[in-house]
Amino acid sequence: MLEEGIEDERLAMVFAKVARHFGRQEEAVALLEKLLARGRMSETIVEPLHFNLGKLYDELKQYDKAFPHFEQANRLRPCYDPDAFLQQMNARANFVRQPFFTRAPRAENATERPIFIVGMPRSGQRSLSRFWLATLRCMAAES
């Protein structure tokens, strides 16, 4: 698609992520710089473009060029807002409490194979996972 001249921001970011495997970082840099110079993009696109460009320059050991892009990406990244996050999570919890959810189709499997472990960081999830890895015929998906 890139060779056909399609200049899409999301496609460019995929290219930026895989470029190092093919030694094509400089091409990816040129593409991302071109897209950024074009402007007229939302911050949600510009922020990852800067971040990917920073990573590419970093891989190319051009640290002086990498750093301003990382700084710019961090400036554009929205700050963590605990109240907004709590509101979002409450909305999500309330959503699945609605009557439609009890009628929603369930997958027709009876597998007990996946075990989901949730909790706050440092609440023993890793210990529990390691215990099972050591004692049961168990595997960790996140590894």
Add this chain to the structure above:
Amino acid sequence: MAMNEITDGLPAFLGTQMPYPQCLTALTQSAVNDAAERYLATLRELSADAKHVTDKMPHNFKHLGMIALLFPAARVIHCKAQPDRQLLVDLHL
């Protein structure tokens, strides 16, 4: 395939403009079966013979509703820290 990858791709998969989780209102039996199978295929790639596969990805708590739809018989374990014990752990006592 992690749970967040399933949920991120769900609106497109269901052919709806509604974001996740609102798009769950458009969920069909075949779509939920297919999404579950894609996750299980990833587990098979990790290990063909493990009896269980634990998944403690940090954002799984956001997807408990989806997990209940995809794996009605799967276990979900909620780990809770005790503040006093946590202090001892952090001080390496």
